[in-house]
Amino acid sequence: MRSLVLPAAPLLLASGAFSFPGPAHLTPGIHFAPDHVGEAGGWHDIAGSMTHKGVHHIYMGTGWNHHLSSDLVNWEMGAPGPQALEETYAGMYSNTDPCSGFLTKDPDDNNRVCAGFRQCGSDQGVSGMNPWDVPMEMRCALDDDLSSWATLDTSPAIDYLFNVSWYRSIPYDPARPWWDPIDNQHYLLMYTSPALRGPKMDWKYVGDVFTSNSTVLQDGFLSKEFVTIDFLGSFDNDPDPSKRTLVMLNNVGGNGGGDGCCSGTTSYFALNQEGPGEPFTETGGGQDMVDWGSFTPKADSTAVGLDRLDGTASRGFSMARTLGSEEPNQVFAPGRRVLIGWTGPDDADVFQGVGSAQSLPRELDLASDKSLTQRFVPELQTLREKHQSTSDASPEMDVGGLQAEVYAVFPETCGATADCSLSLLSDGKAATTITLNSDIGLVTVDATSQGNTAVRAGPMPPPKEDGGGYAIHAIVDRSILEIIVNNRTAFVVYAAPDETATGVAGTGVSKVDVWALKDAQNVI
Ligand SMILES: *[C@@H]1O[C@H](CO)[C@@H](O)[C@H](O)[C@H]1NC(C)=O
Ligand SMILES: *[C@@H]1O[C@H](CO)[C@@H](O)[C@H](O)[C@H]1NC(C)=O
Numbered sequence: 441m442r443s444l445v446l447p448a449a450p451l452l453l454a455s456g457a458f459s460f461p462g463p464a465h466l467t468p469g470i471h472f473a474p475d476h477v478g479e480a481g482g483w484h485d486i487a488g489s490m491t492h493k494g495v496h497h498i499y500m501g502t503g504w505n506h507h508l509s510s511d512l513v514n515w516e517m518g519a520p521g522p523q524a525l526e527e528t529y530a531g532m533y534s535n536t537d538p539c540s541g542f543l544t545k546d547p548d549d550n551n552r553v554c555a556g557f558r559q560c561g562s563d564q565g566v567s568g569m570n571p572w573d574v575p576m577e578m579r580c581a582l583d584d585d586l587s588s589w590a591t592l593d594t595s596p597a598i599d600y601l602f603n604v605s606w607y608r609s610i611p612y613d614p615a616r617p618w619w620d621p622i623d624n625q626h627y628l629l630m631y632t633s634p635a636l637r638g639p640k641m642d643w644k645y646v647g648d649v650f651t652s653n654s655t656v657l658q659d660g661f662l663s664k665e666f667v668t669i670d671f672l673g674s675f676d677n678d679p680d681p682s683k684r685t686l687v688m689l690n691n692v693g694g695n696g697g698g699d700g701c702c703s704g705t706t707s708y709f710a711l712n713q714e715g716p717g718e719p720f721t722e723t724g725g726g727q728d729m730v731d732w733g734s735f736t737p738k739a740d741s742t743a744v745g746l747d748r749l750d751g752t753a754s755r756g757f758s759m760a761r762t763l764g765s766e767e768p769n770q771v772f773a774p775g776r777r778v779l780i781g782w783t784g785p786d787d788a789d790v791f792q793g794v795g796s797a798q799s800l801p802r803e804l805d806l807a808s809d810k811s812l813t814q815r816f817v818p819e820l821q822t823l824r825e826k827h828q829s830t831s832d833a834s835p836e837m838d839v840g841g842l843q844a845e846v847y848a849v850f851p852e853t854c855g856a857t858a859d860c861s862l863s864l865l866s867d868g869k870a871a872t873t874i875t876l877n878s879d880i881g882l883v884t885v886d887a888t889s890q891g892n893t894a895v896r897a898g899p900m901p902p903p904k905e906d907g908g909g910y911a912i913h914a915i916v917d918r919s920i921l922e923i924i925v926n927n928r929t930a931f932v933v934y935a936a937p938d939e940t941a942t943g944v945a946g947t948g949v950s951k952v953d954v955w956a957l958k959d960a961q962n963v964i
């Protein structure tokens with residue numbers, strides 16, 4: 441997505457508002473939030489992501505700012521990715537920042553890492569057409585550290601793949617291309633070519649990526665293009681690998697294209713593709729959400745589940761992309777699918793529209809019904825410090841700080857005959873409280889006593905398949921909470937706790953484990 445949607449930060453910084461680093465007790469220490477993300481408004485898409493020679497690379501807007509890590513926990517800044525260049529091409533004149541796109545590797549050039557994107561706009565489009573008529577462009581890294589990138593004068597130089605008019609039916613911000621092992625061709629936005637770039641490329645249009653205007657809410661619909669899409673496949677637990685199950689990520693309502701849903705939050709469709717270049721068909725249960733931070737329970741509604749939700753609140757998590765595997769083909773080759781997105785901007789009273797961050801990495805897989813499952817990557821466990829555990833049904837524990845990992849298990853009777861809730865960042869007066877309401881089919885996250893502007897809610901997931909009821913897994917990082925219920929219903933929520941809000945409490949708990957967490961060794 442691009443900057444038109446969100447007003448620039450200075451307009452939002454009312455006097456007295458803090459931005460990161462802000463008050464120390466609210467500044468996240470596990471989430472990576474360098475100034476260009478934490479203190480700036482505008483777009484903070486994951487513009488591209490790739491694991492290369494053991495290093496995880498994230499490029500995060502505005503522009504291709506480079507974050508890197510060798511362990512998915514501790515991050516630092518790297519040399520910037522592709523930058524604005526004066527370019528002329530077939531009548532186009534442009535000198536703007538590359539928009540979000542993808543990173544891939546070119547198998548015909550020793551797995552060189554290449555970035556693909558289009559210009560966010562141009563002064564003049566291809567053949568004197570509209571400013572959004574620009575070529576799909578690829579610029580490759582000149583080294584394995586991704587410290588310098590192709591320009592017009594380098595070898596390799598910039599490649600122009602095919603011309604696209606991005607208005608409006610073509611997805612905004614291209615998905616990472618893939619290679620299909622059945623016909624040995626590359627696919628990108630449903631163009632196909634025997635080579636990714638260079639003299640052997642020959643991109644030809646083969647069809648649409650996928651067409652749908654539906655959203656997860658019955659009364660919400662898509663009125664413009666998909667935004668910042670991606671395709672993932674070959675999941676370890678794909679229940680039916682012969683059907684080529686794929687997941688298409690889309691950020692519903694980004695660029696204002698979602699009526700009644702979903703504030704630009706990352707969503708997905710489970711799809712099948714029978715053969716190379718064939719149309720995608722829906723499988724699984726229709727559109728679903730990777731994150732529910734932008735959903736709120738409707739006032740006065742007595743409906744159950746999704747029908748009780750409004751999807752237009754400020755978003756928690758969006759514009760996500762994956763890495764984790766050296767293998768660039770994340771569609772038809774197996775490998776880790778680790779999702780990283782943009783958290784925020786915060787809409788609580790504290791950071792007032794800034795305070796964005798790079799999300800914690802989540803490992804993705806498929807459930808037996810082709811829903812996406814999520815869990816925090818195990819690498820995050822290296823931040824664990826003091827551990828406490830209890831089977832007290834109404835625990836009260838003191839973490840000793842505002843950073844904690846909490847894994848709380850509840851019985852299957854939650855919401856039916858038992859009240860089940862977990863309070864984080866509790867100081868006895870205020871807290872952020874997660875409640876499992878199976879009677880109304882919703883999980884709610886209430887941080888309104890700590891500055892959040894609305895109660896957030898998502899669907900109650902099915903009970904765990906092993907008969908273990910429900911599990912709330914949360915990582916609290918001062919003002920940013922990431923919560924995953926039964927590996928399905930996830931939320932990013934912002935809160936502004938007092939410094940003394942170090943408690944964890946619960947109702948109807950079967951067992952809870954709590955770890956104090958230390959800061960990551962992020963270098964900003
Ligand atoms: C894009 O369109 C221009 C003008 O029609 C044409 O000259 C050029 O070859 C096209 N380039 C590609 C990569 O399709
Ligand atoms: C959604 O698409 C369907 C099928 O093309 C169409 O019949 C329907 O009117 C569309 N709905 C909206 C709200 O645009």
Ligand SMILES: *[C@@H]1O[C@H](CO)[C@@H](O)[C@H](O)[C@H]1NC(C)=O
Pocket residue numbers: 805813814815816913926927
């Ligand atoms: C669900 O999450 C837990 C805790 O993060 C993890 O141990 C488990 O492997 C996950 N299960 C699935 C199916 O992803």
